[in-house]
Structures are given as C-alpha cells and as structure tokens.
Amino acid sequence: MTDCAMDPCGDEGRTFLEAISEKYSPDNFPYRRGPGPGVLVVVPSGPQGSPMKGEMISKIVSNIPNLEFLNLSSNPLSESPLDTSCAEAFVRVRRLVLNNTRVSWETVHTFTREIPELEELFLCLNEYEEVTPSVSPCPSLRLLHITDNNLQDWCEVRKFGPMFPGLDTLVMANNNLSSIEDSGEALRRLFPNLRSINLHNSGLNSWEDIEKLNFFPKLEEVRLLGIPLLQSYTNKERRSLIVAQLPSVSVLNGSKVTDGEREDAERFFIRYHLDYPEEELPYRYHCLVTKYGKLEPLADIDLRPRCHAKVDVRFEDKVELTRIRLDQTVAELKKQLRTVVQLPTTNMRLYYIDKELGCAFGPEEMKYSSRVLHSYNIRDGDEILVVPKSK
Helix, strand or coil: CCHHHHCCEHHHCECHHHHHHHHCCHHHHHHCCCCCCCEEECCCECCCCECCCHHHHHHHHHCCCCCCEEECCCCCHHHCCCCHHHHHHHCCCCEEECCCCCCCHHHHHHHHHHCCCCCEEECCCCCCCCCCCCCCCCCCCCEEECCCCCCCCHHHHCCHHHHCCCCCEEECCCCCCCCCCCCHHHHHHHCCCCCEEECCCCCCCCHHHHHHHHHCCCCCEEECCCCHHHCCCCHHHHHHHHHHHCCCCCEECCEECCHHHHHHHHHHHHHHCCCCCHHHCCHHHHHHHHHHCCCCCCCCCCCCCCCEEEEEEEECCEEEEEEEECCCEHHHHHHHHHHHHCCCHHHEEEEEECCCCHHHHCCEECCCCCCEHHHHCCCCCCEEEEEECCC
16 A cells, blocks of 8 residues: 555545445445455555555544454554554454564554553564553453564563453463563462463473463463473473473363373372472472372383293203293294203103193193294293103
C-alpha cells in the first residue's frame, strides 16, 4: 500500500478507503473476498518496505467494521509512532500482530491502552533487550507471544505481570533467559493466572529455576526444550526429572503426562538422587520420599544372552568342573570333552541335567549334533553326564 492509494481510483471516483469500506461492509459479507471476515494484513509499502504512516493505518482500520485480527508484521513502526487519536480506530481488535516491526514500548502501550478487549499480542523479532512498564495495565490480554528477542534478565520479564494481570499464556522461546530470580511469593503475585509458559532455547542452567515454576499457581503446561541445564541428560532422563519436579504440570513439551508416567518419573527421581550428599538433595526429593518411602536401587539385570557356563562334567565316578561356551554346538562340545573323559567323540552320549528341574524331568539326551548349547538354557551348576556308547 502506498500513499497514492488514498487518491481517487480511476473513472469510478472512489477512494481506496471507500473501496475498503465497501468490501468489508457487513451488507456485503457473502460476497467479500480476502483472508476472512474481521481480518486485515497490512504489508509494507514500497520495494524496501518503507514505513506505513500511523495515520494511514488507522484510517484503513476505521473503515473495516468488525475487525478483530490485525497483522502489521514487518511494517517498520519504529519510524512511525502512533498517537492516541489514531489508536482509537483499533478498539474492536482482539488479536494484534506486531512481529518484526521494531515497535517501541510506548506505541505498544498506546495499543494496549486504547484496545479494551485485546486478547492476543504478538511482539516477536523486535530486538527487545528490556521492557518499559506501562502505567495502565491491560487486564484483557490472555496470550503474549514474544519469541526471538533478547530478554535475558528476569527483572525485565517480571514486568509483564503487572502489565498483563490476566495473562494465561506466555511464549518467550529463543530469548536466552538466564534465570528466574523472584521468590515464590513474588511469582505467585506476579503471574496469578499463568497457565502455560514456553521457555524453549532459553539459558536456564539450574534446577532451582525449574523448581520455581511450581510457584505459578495455575501453571499446567510447560515447554522446556533446548536449555543448557538438560544438555547432559538422555531424553528419558530429561523428561522424567522435569515431570517429577513439576507435579501440577499436565502437559510437557506438547505431550500429555499420564498418571503412570508421573509415578514412574517420581520413583526414578528418588533413585536418581540416592547417592547425593544430604546437603545437595532438592526439596522435591524429600516430598517424594514422604510419598513413596526411600526406594532401593533397581536390580542391575543383564538381559544379554550368556556366553559361558560352569558345569559339572560327570563320567563314571569322576566329576570335573568345566567352563563351556554356550554358542557352540553339541558336536563341538564333544570335541572339548575328549581330553576330559578320554573318549573319542563317536563313542560319546551326552545328557544334560538341569539342577533345579532334574528331579522332576530327569536327564535330557543331547541327541542332535548341530543343536546350539544355549537352546538348552544351561546355567552355572548344571551337569553334563557323559556315557560311553555300547559296543
């Protein structure tokens, strides 16, 4: 859109504003074309995206009845401040997108002050390093999307609490936030209605910061991928440790936390900290020990197939403890036993005796030369009976 768009258009003698007004008139709703009713996307004018004047934007907006969604992304609003008289045209807007506009906080506050029912505000890619507080809160705002800025200090983020007391969802991924510094009581007071927070790719590097999320009284959804604290853990460890730390969170990184997963995670959390010194144990550990007791470490069970067994080789009245490979065949075992029993392989008959089940089932003849020994489930202490063949 350019300034010449405000001039009369062709032979019809209509201005651009008149055309916009007609197009979005409620009387023409069935015939209107565009992104949808109550939606306006204003693209930058000129080949280099030269700034759209605040007065011009407000004139366009004021001629669109029932406008609820306004997207001004990539319009360099830092060069075109908006005064209060222009902002009055935005009173019906509920969703406002100001991404990549470098819009000043003063202009943001003008919008939030003059739009009484604003619910969603998008301020991504604006290079914010600090937040200028507003003297007039915006209680209607539910969603603040402020990703890809430079908000590293919690002292800046905490300002959103008084500015937006009804805030339900805070999305601030890719901001490199270094820590959460307030006390529990302060966090409860600052964000009493916060239900969801996205801290993807932040700079959090302490479990104390994760614990502090518990102080947001209504928090139930958290996103925490790509933070330095979790880099040294496996995916399973990351999820289990966070689930155990945040008992009220029901959705983590977009996935629902089931009751079964939570119990497994809490038990894992206890066992994970068993070897920690008492002074290093987190507060949550003591809460979970009260719930489950002090759990013993899980048995270290090796499920890999066994490669060897020590068995008693019995021949006539002699018994010799012999270590045998379980990946060999019966024929290969006979070759191994030649020096033990002093018989040729062609003159041997072998019987396997399971020490635990031998009394019930008796010896099992090892008839098949190509059968592999591990298929007999041979264990340490079992017996191989060697009987010479009858002539």
